[in-house]
Amino acid sequence: IQSDGDYNFEYSVNNLPTGDVKSHEETRLNGVVTGYYMMLEADGTIRKVNYTADAENGFRATVSKLPVPINK
Numbered sequence: 001i002q003s004d005g006d007y008n009f010e011y012s013v014n015n016l017p018t019g020d021v022k023s024h025e026e027t028r029l030n031g032v033v034t035g036y037y038m039m040l041e042a043d044g045t046i047r048k049v050n051y052t053a054d055a056e057n058g059f060r061a062t063v064s065k066l067p068v069p070i071n072k
Contacts, residue, residue, distance in 0.1 A: 006030070021046075031055060041065070 005028060012023035019040060026035030033053040041047050051061040 038066075 008025075008027045010023070010025040013020050015021065021040035022038060024035070024037040026033060031054060034051070036048060036050045038046050038048045046066040047063065048066055049061050049063050051059065053059040
């Protein structure tokens, strides 16, 4: 975290044997927070949530499902 409150962080987990597959990235710059998180769903798709939050418009998010490629 910088003195003006700006920050950036990210993490990911990719443990296919347990099904624990997820990631999250977030940045705050000039009072605006943007980011996304993704997780593997039980049906094999990936749910991705992109979001933005600020004092003027509040929290806004879009959710999408992405197909997962099958490795043979």
